[in-house]
Amino acid sequence: MKTIDQISFSGKKALIRVDFNVPLDENFKITDDNRMTAALPTIEKILRDGGAVILMSHLGRPKDGPTDKYSLKHLVPHLSDLLKQEVEFANDCIGEEAVNKAKELEGGEVLLLENLRFYKEEEKGDKAFAEKLSKLGDVYVNDAFGTAHRAHASTAVIAQFFPDAKYFGYLMAAELQNAEKVLNGSAKPLTAIMGGSKVSDKIQLIDALLDKVDNLIIGGGMAYTFAKADGGNIGTSLVEMDKLDLALSIRQKAKDKGVNLLLPLDNVIADAFANNAKTGVAKTGEIPDNWMGLDIGPETVKVFSEAVAESKTILWNGPMGVFEMDTFMVGTKAIADAVAEATEKGAFSLIGGGDSAAAVAKFGMTDEVSYVSTGGGALLEYMEGKELPGVKAINE
């Protein structure tokens, strides 16, 4: 793997694609800086080498060119604090100002460019735009795992202008190595815990995992499509009626492959989708009319936790219930506890990005698992066996 450890950046200008797509409140305060802190090791190594750092990122989804709300200038004060040094800002990611500021940048200095997505060319993967960006640095580093599944100008197309000077940053390398650890050569038993709302979002991943895992645990809203397919009563629970056959075929495939498929045995049910709803517990397939399943039940927690406890490798993607509401977070918290316990006993646990990462963060347990991925969609696609354009561009 071509990582930044393979060169010294002394006297070089590193153009780094980072994923600084952080959430901002109405006063432009960053509410979660994980994506920024995740890129610090790469930036700091290059600065330590004596290199100059030029950072480029997108922020949000601007539709019509430059928009103050999506300006990366709002990140400058916090980035300066994190790096303990002043960060320069260019009001455009290409053009005269960016070129001049990049040219004047000296070793040890940092320049942040304005939002790449102020240009439509970025998401279109426009070659001429990528070439303009490429003029700003003499080494290209990709550390934006969150956008590695996109063939955008700054994430993939640009790499061709650095045939002998393109590298993965530390975050990218760690993400890829940890995903590989689960996919290939993982210690057994390997358990995948899948949850979240829809089976349709995760079907490709489930399909790919059935070739690899010993245990497949399915919870969350997607489990009701399985219960419905089995002919059970699911009340008003979430269901994808057009995916019933799919649920049955997953069941069959698991059987054929000798995978231990674990589905909820019981459920926490509610008479409304609300934290203060009336609640109860119902066996799977026996949810009364007008009630909905919003979490896994106590019996299920026990069975799922036992399977997790015996695992040596764990991949977790998707919550077991509506964890955002305290009334329905018990199942997700219990599984997080089981994952943490297994990790303490030596298992390797990888938490897929998005909602599972949010759940683990909500419980303050980020340090109790082996690795929390920063990439939602990118990790899913990598795990599905797809070649990520951002990864391919560096490797080829």
Ligand code: AMP
């Ligand atoms: P996803 O984005 O597909 O990973 O789904 C995550 C979302 O699924 C979270 O916002 C959860 O609140 C939601 N979810 C989990 N379990 C259920 C359930 N039983 N009913 C409805 N939504 C659920």
